[in-house]
Amino acid sequence: MSLKVELKPHERLVIGNCLVTNSDQRTRLFIDGKAPVLREKDILSAATADSPAKRVYFAVQLMYLEENIEKLTRDYFALVTDLVRAAPSTTPIIDEINNEILTGQLYKALRAAKKLIQHEQDILANAAARDAGLPDGGQADR
Amino acid sequence: MSEVTLSKAVRSNLLNLQSTANLLGKSQERLSSGLRVNSAMDNPTNFFTAQGLNSRANDLGQLADAVSNAVQTVAAADKGITAITKLVESAQATARQALQTAAKVSESTTTGATPEHIASVTGGTYSAPSSDATLTINGENITITDGALIGAAITAINGKTGDTGVTASAGTGDDAGKIVLTAAAGTSISVTSTAAGFTSGASDTYAAANAGTTTTTQVDNPKRKELVDTYNELLTQIDGLAKDSGFNGVNLLNGDNLSVLFNEDGSSKIDIAGVTNSSSGLGLAALNDDGFSTNDKVNGVLDGLKGVIDKLRGQAAKFGANLSVVETRQDFTKQMINVLQTGAANLTLADTNEEAANVLALQTRQQLSSTALSLASQADQNVLRLF
Numbered sequence: 001m002s003l004k005v006e007l008k009p010h011e012r013l014v015i016g017n018c019l020v021t022n023s024d025q026r027t028r029l030f031i032d033g034k035a036p037v038l039r040e041k042d043i044l045s046a047a048t049a050d051s052p053a054k055r056v057y058f059a060v061q062l063m064y065l066e067e068n069i070e071k072l073t074r075d076y077f078a079l080v081t082d083l084v085r086a087a088p089s090t091t092p093i094i095d096e097i098n099n100e101i102l103t104g105q106l107y108k109a110l111r112a113a114k115k116l117i118q119h120e121q122d123i124l125a126n127a128a129a130r131d132a133g134l135p136d137g138g139q140a141d142r
Numbered sequence: 143m144s145e146v147t148l149s150k151a152v153r154s155n156l157l158n159l160q161s162t163a164n165l166l167g168k169s170q171e172r173l174s175s176g177l178r179v180n181s182a183m184d185n186p187t188n189f190f191t192a193q194g195l196n197s198r199a200n201d202l203g204q205l206a207d208a209v210s211n212a213v214q215t216v217a218a219a220d221k222g223i224t225a226i227t228k229l230v231e232s233a234q235a236t237a238r239q240a241l242q243t244a245a246k247v248s249e250s251t252t253t254g255a256t257p258e259h260i261a262s263v264t265g266g267t268y269s270a271p272s273s274d275a276t277l278t279i280n281g282e283n284i285t286i287t288d289g290a291l292i293g294a295a296i297t298a299i300n301g302k303t304g305d306t307g308v309t310a311s312a313g314t315g316d317d318a319g320k321i322v323l324t325a326a327a328g329t330s331i332s333v334t335s336t337a338a339g340f341t342s343g344a345s346d347t348y349a350a351a352n353a354g355t356t357t358t359t360q361v362d363n364p365k366r367k368e369l370v371d372t373y374n375e376l377l378t379q380i381d382g383l384a385k386d387s388g389f390n391g392v393n394l395l396n397g398d399n400l401s402v403l404f405n406e407d408g409s410s411k412i413d414i415a416g417v418t419n420s421s422s423g424l425g426l427a428a429l430n431d432d433g434f435s436t437n438d439k440v441n442g443v444l445d446g447l448k449g450v451i452d453k454l455r456g457q458a459a460k461f462g463a464n465l466s467v468v469e470t471r472q473d474f475t476k477q478m479i480n481v482l483q484t485g486a487a488n489l490t491l492a493d494t495n496e497e498a499a500n501v502l503a504l505q506t507r508q509q510l511s512s513t514a515l516s517l518a519s520q521a522d523q524n525v526l527r528l529f
Contacts, residue, residue, distance in 0.1 A: 012529075014525050016525075017524065017525050018525065019525055019528040019529075043526070043529065045521065045526060045529045046514075046517060046518035046521045046522075046526070049517070050505070050509075051501070051505050052501055052504045052505055052508060053501075055508060055513075055514065055517065058517055058521075059517060061526075062517065062520055062521060062524070062526070065524055065525060065526065066520075066524055069470065069474070070470045071520070072517075072520070073470070073473065073474060073477070075513050075516050075517055075520075077477045077480075077481070078513045079508075079513060080481055081480070081481060081484060082504055082507075082508070083501075083504065084481050084484050084485040084488070085484060085488065085500070086497065086500035086501050086503070086504045087497035087498075087500055087501050088484075088485045088486075088487075088488035088489040088497070089188070089489065089494075089497060090485070091191075091195055091481070091482065091484075091485025091486065091489060092191060092194075092195065092485075094481060094485070095195065095198065095478070095481070095482060095485075098474075098478045098481065099405060099478075101474070102404055102405060102410065102471065102474055102475065102478065103404060103405055103409060103410030104410060120501060123494055123497050123498050123501060124165070124498050124501065124502070126494045126498070
């Protein structure tokens with residue numbers, strides 16, 4: 001069954017090694033085959049991957065796009081180990097990501113990594129929210 | 143004071159660091175104020191989650207052991223193929239050596255050859271004649287005088303040697319007391335009177351040496367037969383190797399298959415199909431004695447061996463690829479266990495505020511880390527550079 005993707009005007013999409021950019025009208029694409037497909041909203045660049053969880057996501061995204069786990073294993077585990085040390089509550093999500101990578105389901109791993117970013121934001125938001133009770137807490141929540 | 147000019151990239155990095163430092167400061171302040179959110183004491187959920195993580199690490203550990211056995215099995219098969227390839231190469235060398243020796247060698251046989259026959263007649267026991275006796279040898283009459291002893295008779299015969307071509311001598315051994323007549327080469331002896339122990343009609347014909355008929359035929363080179371034996375011996379060794387290439391009871395070169403599980407429920411696995419690499423499995427049959435008798439036959443064998451080498455190289459590549467997949471997974475599983483254990487060890491002590499502070503500190507640290515740099519450079523090498 002084809003993968004159905006609907007693109008907004010000027011929205012971009014990665015298919016395999018190619019970047020597809022929509023023109024100025026909505027487009028519906030049907031994609032068959034095995035190449036990795038990633039929507040613009042799911043793509044992080046080296047510059048936008050600026051938090052520990054986002055960097056993990058970025059590493060998984062590279063694995064998915066390159067269809068190669070081995071090349072990134074070292075960097076990936078360096079990131080993951082750091083994150084687990086800093087925030088042990090991320091371990092169950094990271095385990096889920098690991099399991100998907102191990103079984104070769106890299107798209108699912110990417111979806112799990114998205115949960116990790118959410119979890120990281122929750123941790124930071126939680127800490128920041130409690131800030132409200134303290135005097136001089138002027139910084140905006142992340 | 144002169145101004146410091148900052149590039150755009152450095153400026154954005156600095157801004158980033160500033161905001162991170164702000165957040166970090168606040169988290170630490172809260173920590174020191176004792177406003178802990180989720181302490182280990184009042185959070186049994188974390189405790190049980192940690193337990194779950196630990197037991198999963200154990201499960202994965204058992205899986206990793208099985209995977210490590212699989213690595214050994216594939217490695218044993220890989221080594222076996224290398225060794226078998228060498229033996230097949232030796233078989234190739236043997237066949238090539240056969241090509242370099244002549245297929246046929248000349249063999250001479252001589253039939254009907256006879257040596258020279260010198261005519262010789264031995265008389266009966268000599269007794270001295272009671273009256274003069276005449277002994278006729280080759281038509282010459284020789285008179286043996288009355289009462290002549292054997293010595294005198296011999297002298298008498300030898301006196302005519304010039305005419306008869308026959309020399310007389312006294313016999314020895316069994317022939318003692320007899321006169322032995324020996325003709326010169328080319329002369330036959332014919333006695334035509336009865337005297338001096340000889341009977342009329344005793345004769346012996348000279349026969350010249352006969353060289354016989356020599357025929358030269360082309361026969362199979364026995365050297366090639368020896369090479370056939372060497373070749374067959376190599377095939378036996380291949381059979382032995384194929385049988386000995388297993389690990390832990392699984393021999394991928396003897397038709398066993400291997401299934402390597404990567405996760406607990408077996409939904410992710412790799413099936414490695416075994417091969418049969420005995421000589422017959424490879425399509426190599428033992429040769430008959432005449433297996434190398436012609437160059438065509440040798441070339442046929444060489445063609446077969448070439449095919450086998452190609453087949454073995456294909457197998458080695460396949461097993462090598464499988465080995466690398468399994469090893470990658472093994473490495474990954476080990477790292478996963480590590481992460482789970484690290485996480486579980488710290489989870490019971492986790493505190494949201496502390497985590498937030500740690501995450502922010504990590505964020506700062508990572509901006510300067512080589513890992514971030516390495517990721518960025520890898521992104522530059524693929525489709526992400528287009529963003």
